[in-house]
Amino acid sequence: MGEVVLTPLEYALLGLLEMAPSSGYDVKKVFDNTPLAHFSSSPGAIYPALKRLAKKGLLEATLDTTTEARPRRVFSLTGAGRQALLEWLHQQVSEDELVRDGRSPMLRFALAEGHLSPDEVVAYLEGLGRVVRAYLQKLYAHREDVKGIEQLHPRLALEDGIRGYEAMAGWVDFAIAGIKAHGARD
Amino acid sequence: MGEVVLTPLEYALLGLLEMAPSSGYDVKKVFDNTPLAHFSSSPGAIYPALKRLAKKGLLEATLDTTTEARPRRVFSLTGAGRQALLEWLHQQVSEDELVRDGRSPMLRFALAEGHLSPDEVVAYLEGLGRVVRAYLQKLYAHREDVKGIEQLHPRLALEDGIRGYEAMAGWVDFAIAGIKAHGARD
DNA sequence: CGATACATGTAAGAAGTTACATGATTGT
DNA sequence: ACAATCATGTAACTTCTTACATGTATCG
Numbered sequence: 001m002g003e004v005v006l007t008p009l010e011y012a013l014l015g016l017l018e019m020a021p022s023s024g025y026d027v028k029k030v031f032d033n034t035p036l037a038h039f040s041s042s043p044g045a046i047y048p049a050l051k052r053l054a055k056k057g058l059l060e061a062t063l064d065t066t067t068e069a070r071p072r073r074v075f076s077l078t079g080a081g082r083q084a085l086l087e088w089l090h091q092q093v094s095e096d097e098l099v100r101d102g103r104s105p106m107l108r109f110a111l112a113e114g115h116l117s118p119d120e121v122v123a124y125l126e127g128l129g130r131v132v133r134a135y136l137q138k139l140y141a142h143r144e145d146v147k148g149i150e151q152l153h154p155r156l157a158l159e160d161g162i163r164g165y166e167a168m169a170g171w172v173d174f175a176i177a178g179i180k181a182h183g184a185r186d
Numbered sequence: 187m188g189e190v191v192l193t194p195l196e197y198a199l200l201g202l203l204e205m206a207p208s209s210g211y212d213v214k215k216v217f218d219n220t221p222l223a224h225f226s227s228s229p230g231a232i233y234p235a236l237k238r239l240a241k242k243g244l245l246e247a248t249l250d251t252t253t254e255a256r257p258r259r260v261f262s263l264t265g266a267g268r269q270a271l272l273e274w275l276h277q278q279v280s281e282d283e284l285v286r287d288g289r290s291p292m293l294r295f296a297l298a299e300g301h302l303s304p305d306e307v308v309a310y311l312e313g314l315g316r317v318v319r320a321y322l323q324k325l326y327a328h329r330e331d332v333k334g335i336e337q338l339h340p341r342l343a344l345e346d347g348i349r350g351y352e353a354m355a356g357w358v359d360f361a362i363a364g365i366k367a368h369g370a371r372d
Numbered sequence: 373c374g375a376t377a378c379a380t381g382t383a384a385g386a387a388g389t390t391a392c393a394t395g396a397t398t399g400t
Numbered sequence: 401a402c403a404a405t406c407a408t409g410t411a412a413c414t415t416c417t418t419a420c421a422t423g424t425a426t427c428g
Contacts (some may be wrong), residue, residue, distance in 0.1 A: 002419075007386090009387090009388090023407075023408090024407080024409090025406065025407050025408075026409070028407090033343055035343075035347050038288075040388070043408070043410095045387085045388055045389075047408065048387080048388090048409090049387085049407055052386095062337075067388095070395075070407050071407090071408090072408090074261065074408095100224055100226075101224075102224075106343050106347075109343055110339050110342075110343035113337055113338060130388085138324065146275065149283060151299055152364065153296050153297070153298060153299035153307075155359075156295070156296075157221075157295055157296035158221055159360070159361075160292055160357045160361070161221050163353045163356070164354065165352055166353075167349045167350055167352075168349075168350065168395075171342075171345065171346045174342075175342045178338065179338070179342075192415095195415090195416090211378065214379090228418080229382095230416070230417065231416060231417075233380065233381055234381090235417090238415095256422095258379070258380090276409085309419085310415065374428095375406090375428090376426085377424100377425080377426075377427095378423100378426095379422100379423090380421100380422085381422090382419100384417100384418090384420105385417085386415100386417075386421105387416080387417095388414085389413085389417085390412090391411090391412090391427075392411080392412105393408100393410080393411105394407100394408085394409090395406100397404100398404080399402100399405095400403085400404105
């Protein structure tokens with residue numbers, strides 16, 4: 001029904017809690033100790049986001065009063081939460097998403113395991129590859145435009161962008177091969 | 187005097203207006219048509235940011251009523267604005283800045299031309315290189331940690347991060363060579 | 373004559389940051 | 401004893417997003 005639209009942090013939370021029901025503090029540790037470190041681990045971001053998701057009916061909380069002194073509030077996905085996650089996982093990457101929020105496409109890929117079929121994953125990556133190469137064409141054109149100008153730093157900074165997206169394009173092919181090999185292995 | 191701290195957008199505005207005094211609409215066009223596209227070109231972001239900077243005394247506006255129908259408000263830096271920009275340009279990259287806001291270090295480099303000496307620029311880039319390589323070590327360690335686990339997608343996503351930072355480390359050496367060659371050319 | 377570019381802004385709401393607040397447990 | 405870790409949350413503030421509002425000039 002309702003076109004749920006969430007922030008990257010909220011989708012990250014849904015994905016993590018779908019992998020394993022957790023407390024806010026568990027999530028904080030993930031953000032502190034893994035390459036998901038670009039998400040803020042501040043309680044002022046995490047706890048309100050969990051609360052919002054619960055209020056929207058995407059998460060449910062159970063009190064864990066077993067061993068600990070202070071009760072842990074353990075969150076897991078509801079049916080609606082799983083559906084919102086799935087809808088997001090099925091979204092293709094747009095150029096806007098790639099440029100504005102460079103890490104969302106990779107987050108979505110990382111959290112897609114077990115929720116998309118190998119074919120769907122390959123299609124997602126192929127779409128990502130197309131968007132990356134299309135954006136690269138724009139950067140190449142821009143490099144031509146600034147070829148003559150005297151300023152060195154902007155040209156070098158552009159070169160960094162180009163190399164970064166070229167690396168991503170190469171990774172896409174690598175990842176597709178990895179997915180296919182993994183699928184064939186069954 | 188007072189420790190001015192601004193958002194990336196505000197520093198981008200200071201840097202652009204220092205290169206050439208411009209109106210809000212000029213800036214919008216830059217964000218729409220150059221690789222600075224990761225900044226929002228929405229008027230709801232740009233005009234209030236310009237207003238804030240003017241209120242803080244970092245920008246001054248002059249009305250351009252010459253030719254156009256509607257007057258353009260052209261902003262340029264005050265002395266305090268130039269000082270705030272310089273202080274920011276002298277900041278070294280921290281791991282936190284690199285990981286949380288991946289594009290700020292490159293923005294700072296791009297806007298530093300003419301404000302830092304070649305030696306200072308090389309020192310900045312060497313610092314960036316050290317931070318990137320240090321973070322790469324953490325990613326390599328994490329890759330070892332997850333080597334055994336069954337999940338494929340997170341390992342592949344990590345590989346993308348590693349490749350991206352490796353590309354950046356390579357670019358740093360390339361850029362340092364470029365800066366040195368440019369300096370020697372005088 | 374209609375669409376697009378020029379040009380500037382505001383209002384409401386959502387979300388994140390920093391700092392504060394609390395208190396038990398575990399390690400040194 | 402003291403620090404660090406576990407664990408959860410709130411309050412004030414800042415900023416960004418989306419949408420609205422207004423009007424001219426130019427191009428086809």
